Amino acid sequence: MHGSGNNFVIIDSRLVDNVNRDYKKIANNSNCDQVIVVTNSNVADCFMHIYNADGSKVETCGNAARCVGYLIMLEKGTEYATIELMNERILECFKAGNKSIKINMGKPSLKWYEIPLSTECDTLHLPIELGVLKDPVAVNIGNPHMIFFVDSIDKIPLLNLAPQLETHILFPKKTNVSIAQIDKSGEINLQVWERGTGITASCGSAACAAFVASVLRGYITAQQTSVNFLGGNLSIEWTDNVFMTGDVEFIQ
Numbered sequence: 001m002h003g004s005g006n007n008f009v010i011i012d013s014r015l016v017d018n019v020n021r022d023y024k025k026i027a028n029n030s031n032c033d034q035v036i037v038v039t040n041s042n043v044a045d046c047f048m049h050i051y052n053a054d055g056s057k058v059e060t061c062g063n064a065a066r067c068v069g070y071l072i073m074l075e076k077g078t079e080y081a082t083i084e085l086m087n088e089r090i091l092e093c094f095k096a097g098n099k100s101i102k103i104n105m106g107k108p109s110l111k112w113y114e115i116p117l118s119t120e121c122d123t124l125h126l127p128i129e130l131g132v133l134k135d136p137v138a139v140n141i142g143n144p145h146m147i148f149f150v151d152s153i154d155k156i157p158l159l160n161l162a163p164q165l166e167t168h169i170l171f172p173k174k175t176n177v178s179i180a181q182i183d184k185s186g187e188i189n190l191q192v193w194e195r196g197t198g199i200t201a202s203c204g205s206a207a208c209a210a211f212v213a214s215v216l217r218g219y220i221t222a223q224q225t226s227v228n229f230l231g232g233n234l235s236i237e238w239t240d241n242v243f244m245t246g247d248v249e250f251i252q
């Protein structure tokens, strides 16, 4: 399935034990961004294991949660589902339209040790600079993100710069890297280099992190905006928790 262009192979492992596979190989063979393994949960409708294209196991994936939430709701005939993650968060999923799913991504974590960073510093202004990129924000929305604000995302060679930023010494668990351009209407155009995967057409958790960073920096005052990717758009809302809404699709 895909969620706004973020591609997943989803393996239902609730009845058959598929948990120890070569996820890097599956991702390479299928050209997907993440491999998702669904198992049983004692506290939610299912447990979602997330593997990046390099085989690393990670804490959350917003777009995959929308796809898995859709599948569970289809199976149960409901408009609500819950998904347990390895970071102990429970994601709530709501049906928002025919193939539109809304996810409660929880509260962002903003303290330096929650990102996590290797030394104490101001997460709203990290002391990181590379090429034309400088002064990023760090946000954890279940997984770590670093967001740079730029005038035009089209002019930044993210592919060349991001590998060094993903593995920056300040991020002991590495990080997802985004460049964000806020347009006049208050929407965000975002390009993302995903930790463990590379450039993707969309990233749900990055959309949430970029919106939180934009509000904290004072660039956006609204509670909701559209975050626009090459692969599609996501509606992000930050009240107490952060909510993400967008379409899901099967890949033929």
Ligand SMILES: N[C@@H](CCC[C@H](N)C(=O)O)C(=O)O
Pocket (backbone or CB within 6 Å): 006, 033, 034, 050, 052, 058, 059, 060, 061, 062, 063, 064, 143, 144, 176, 194, 195, 196, 197, 202, 203, 204, 205, 206
């Ligand atoms: N595509 C995802 C994020 C997947 C995990 C990420 N690459 C990480 O390592 O944290 C999303 O939609 O959030």
